[in-house]
Amino acid sequence: MFNIFRRKSEKKVEEKVDEKKKVEEKEEYVSEEEIIKELDLEELPPEEEIIFEEEPEEIKKENNKIKKLDIDELSPKPSNKWRMGLTKTRTSFFGRIKNLLSGRTKIDPELLEEMEEILIQSDVGVETTLKIVSNVRERVKNEKLEGTPNLITQLLKDEMTKILGTEKQSLDVESHKPFVIMVLGVNGTGKTTTIAKLSAKFTKEGKKVILAAADTFRAAAVDQLEIWSQRVGGLDFIKHQEGSDPAAVAFDAIQAGIARKCDVVIIDTAGRLHTKKNLMEELKKIKRVSDRALPGAPHEVLLVLDATTGQNAISQVKQFKEAVEVTGIALTKLDGTAKGGIVIAIKDEFGIPVKLVGVGEKLDDLEDFSPKEFVDALFE
Ligand SMILES: Nc1nc2c(ncn2[C@@H]2O[C@H](COP(=O)(O)OP(=O)(O)OP(=O)(O)O)[C@@H](O)[C@H]2O)c(=O)[nH]1
Ligand SMILES: [Mg+2]
Numbered sequence: 001m002f003n004i005f006r007r008k009s010e011k012k013v014e015e016k017v018d019e020k021k022k023v024e025e026k027e028e029y030v031s032e033e034e035i036i037k038e039l040d041l042e043e044l045p046p047e048e049e050i051i052f053e054e055e056p057e058e059i060k061k062e063n064n065k066i067k068k069l070d071i072d073e074l075s076p077k078p079s080n081k082w083r084m085g086l087t088k089t090r091t092s093f094f095g096r097i098k099n100l101l102s103g104r105t106k107i108d109p110e111l112l113e114e115m116e117e118i119l120i121q122s123d124v125g126v127e128t129t130l131k132i133v134s135n136v137r138e139r140v141k142n143e144k145l146e147g148t149p150n151l152i153t154q155l156l157k158d159e160m161t162k163i164l165g166t167e168k169q170s171l172d173v174e175s176h177k178p179f180v181i182m183v184l185g186v187n188g189t190g191k192t193t194t195i196a197k198l199s200a201k202f203t204k205e206g207k208k209v210i211l212a213a214a215d216t217f218r219a220a221a222v223d224q225l226e227i228w229s230q231r232v233g234g235l236d237f238i239k240h241q242e243g244s245d246p247a248a249v250a251f252d253a254i255q256a257g258i259a260r261k262c263d264v265v266i267i268d269t270a271g272r273l274h275t276k277k278n279l280m281e282e283l284k285k286i287k288r289v290s291d292r293a294l295p296g297a298p299h300e301v302l303l304v305l306d307a308t309t310g311q312n313a314i315s316q317v318k319q320f321k322e323a324v325e326v327t328g329i330a331l332t333k334l335d336g337t338a339k340g341g342i343v344i345a346i347k348d349e350f351g352i353p354v355k356l357v358g359v360g361e362k363l364d365d366l367e368d369f370s371p372k373e374f375v376d377a378l379f380e
Contacts, residue, residue, distance in 0.1 A: 081367055085359030086377045089340030093122045094379055097153065104149040107140050111149065115156075122338070123310045125345030132159045157375050163344055164371035169353040171300055171328065173202065173264055178210070178257040180265045180290060180297035182250070183330075184283055184320055185304035187271030190332035190358055192221065194304050195266050196228035197358070197366035199235055207263035210236035212253030214246035214286060215270040225268050232363065236260060246270065246282060247289040254293035267298065280323035287324050302355070304330045305346075308337040317350050326350075331369070332358030343374060 096118045104111060112133055119129040136155045145151050173179040181198070185191050192215075199209045211229055215221035219242040229235040238253040250267045257265040269286060273279040290297040303326045305313040313331075320326055334340055334357050343354050354369045 081359050081365065085334040085357060085367075086340050086374070088336070088338040089122065089334075090378055090380060092338035093118065093341065096121075097156070097379075101149050101152060105147070107146050107149050107152065111152070112137055112140075115152065119341065122341035123345065124341040125311070125314065125349060128163070128345045128348040131348070132156070132163075135159050135162075153379055157379060160344055160375050160378075161371065163348045164375065165353075166372055168368055168370050169328070169355050170368040171198075171302075171355060173207070176296065176299050178254070178262045178265045178294070179299050180254060180257070180267070180294060181300045181302055182267045182269065182283075182287060182290065182298035182324075183302050183304060184269050184324070184326075185271055185306075186316055189271065189304045189306040190330075191271060191304045192224050192228060192268055193361065194302075194330050194332060194356070194358060194366065195225065195268050196232060197363055198266060198356075199229065199264075200232045200363045201366065202264050203232055203234055208236070208261065209234075209264045209266065210238065210253055210257045210260065210262045212250050212265065212267040213237070213239040214249040214253075214267050216240060216242060216244050216246050216249065217270040217273055221268070221270070236262060247285045250286045251289050251293045254290055254297060258294065265297075276319070280319070283320075283324050301325060301327045302330055303328070303352075304332060305342075307331050307334045307339055307342060310337075310339040310342060311345075313342055314345055314349065317346060317352065321350060321352070326352055328353055328355035330354075330356040330358065330366075335359045335365075340374075340378070343369075 097115070100111065100114050100118065115136070116129055116133045119132060120126060124132070136152070136159060139155055140146060145155075171179075171181070173181075183191050183195055195211065199211065202209050211225060213222040213225045215225075222239050222242070226237060226239070229237050236256065238249060238256055240249050240252075246269065253267065254265050256262075267286065267290070269283060270279065273282060287298060287301070301324055303317065303320050305316060307313065309316075317326065317329070329346060329352055331343065331354050346352060346354060357367050357369050359365050359367060
């Protein structure tokens with residue numbers, strides 16, 4: 001009996017995932033209107049059109065100045081940036097949970113099933129979702145909470161916190177000198193941009209940074225990193241010719257980092273080679289050779305994932321993890337997606353912490369990931 005039940009529910013989950021995949025194939029970027037439509041939230045009433053008389057030129061100029069000041073002051077404070085970055089995920093996720101709870105008087109199997117659907121659609125992942133919902137169901141039963149549906153939010157928060165922990169897991173660059181960071185990820189996820197943002201952050205903290213342009217596969221990759229390094233300013237930069245051995249670039253950069261008393265060495269790697277096997281072998285070699293240049297290096301193997309790719313990012317973790325031991329994740333483009341739930345899936349499935357989040361394209365659009373703020377921001 002239980003098995004039949006289980007199979008039925010698993011089939012439903014599979015159907016939901018298929019449905020979601022179909023939607024994902026179409027959607028790259030979810031606009032606010034789409035979220036509102038999808039969530040069946042009330043649409044905002046159309047604004048009345050107001051016609052103003054033309055202002056004199058002088059007043060226009062003054063107004064423009066004031067407008068600019070207002071915008072500067074209103075722009076989010078840095079510590080809030082990644083919370084702003086979660087806006088789309090929050091609107092989608094919490095908006096649905098709120099809808100789900102309105103008018104309910106009981107936590108019943110139907111409510112839990114709908115909650116399961118919302119979690120899967122928010123990219124929390126099937127396995128992780130089933131675990132969360134099953135734990136919530138247990139607690140409701142054991143603590144006799146059936147009559148208090150508004151406690152669902154707290155129960156969900158508790159389950160997410162259980163998975164993510166409460167500690168911030170940022171990069172501990174003080175632990176070694178130089179601290180070597182190897183950055184990996186498929187092409188276009190945001191490796192080079194994240195390296196630039198990290199370099200800017202370390203430079204601001206007074207640390208000396210050296211970059212290794214170990215993506216020798218694409219000539220433009222070296223140029224792109226070099227342009228960023230000039231934009232940040234004050235960075236040391238090691239490059240070889242196009243097509244040369246990336247492991248040799250990493251080796252040179254680490255040796256130069258030691259000789260020049262740098263605090264941090266950051267190695268940019270290729271996102272694509274002729275074959276995936278080649279790429280993985282190359283990464284293994286860079287890691288081995290780094291350890292030869294400085295025993296214990298790299299101290300951080302940072303996998304960069306594009307949050308907008310949702311479950312695809314999960315399969316990337318699997319592939320990279322097989323080749324090299326990934327110690328942390330930088331999740332980029334959180335600002336453009338409602339798929340922030342993958343943070344929970346990644347930690348639950350692989351035990352790898354998200355350490356950094358990218359919330360925009362500018363140099364200061366990188367934040368340390370804080371599990372507590374993440375969970376709070378989802379339910380704000
Ligand atoms: N909105 C947004 N865009 C980002 C973020 N991080 C990176 N990008 C953009 O993503 C694009 C690709 O970034 P790159 O840093 O070149 O990616 P990459 O992984 O180095 O790519 P390859 O070198 O081709 O492997 C660029 O247009 C970046 O501006 C982010 O956090 N938010
Ligand atoms: Mg790059």
